[in-house]
Amino acid sequence: MPRIVPSVLPANFARLGTECRALQDAGADRIQWDVMDGRFVPNLTMGPDIIAAARAEVQLEFEAHLMVEEPDRMLPRWVEAGCGLVIVHVEACRHLHRTLARVRDLGARAGVALNPATPLCAISNVLDLVDLVLVMTVDPGFGGQCYLSSMEPKISSARAFLATTEREIELEVDGGIGRTTITGAARAGATTFCAGSALFTQRTSFTTEIAELRRLAMVADAGMGRAA
Ligand code: DX5
Secondary structure, three states: OOEEEEEOOOOOHHHHHHHHHHHHHOOOOEEEEEEEEOOOOOOEOOOHHHHHHHHOOOOOEEEEEEEOOOHHHHHHHHHHOOEEEEEEEHHHOOOHHHHHHHHHHOOOEEEEEEOOOOOHHHHOOOHHHOOEEEEEOOOOOOOOOOOOHHHHHHHHHHHHHHOOOOOOOEEEEEOOOOOOOHHHHHHHOOOEEEEOHHHHOOOOOHHHHHHHHHHHHHHHHHHOOOOO
């Protein structure tokens, strides 16, 4: 079953707890917190205290997408804030193997994100430490950007690459995912879809939008002969 993971980057930051509850009630599979430090990416967003404040509002798993330089410096804080999944960028880690091992030692699942220009081979030696691969379909830093369909061959290669391991590794895409782009990403092999603007800018309800995105991904999977 495809997973829909709303990003709260476009949410009303004055009502994050309410927005998280609405997303949970609407059938979201997880919630993504886009952490940006103004160095790894130009934007600056939120810290662990904001995530912790929303933690008690919902039961959904939180994933921290760390678009930050030197993520090791604050790793424990994201887990203490209630994130069960911590995603670091290959490009921001001087010692990626050690960083991923530390995430797991802290009791969280470890994700690794690849910017559009970063090849899959950058993670070929750390798959034993990875629970999720996040293929960016935009250059990170802002919501509402255009989906890069040029990433679809990379998504397909990632799917084939992850199939060579015995481990269950999720393949998530993030950036410009919506009704007109999710089919391409799903056909390419993504199984988890992070969406921000598509959920917060539509006139439809979260429930309608999440259900429609999931339906489109399932139809795409079926079209590729993949079980639901
Ligand atoms: C990178 C961020 C965004 C966010 C989703 O800048 O990671 O991709 O999660 O934003 P949308 O869905 O609006 O592209």
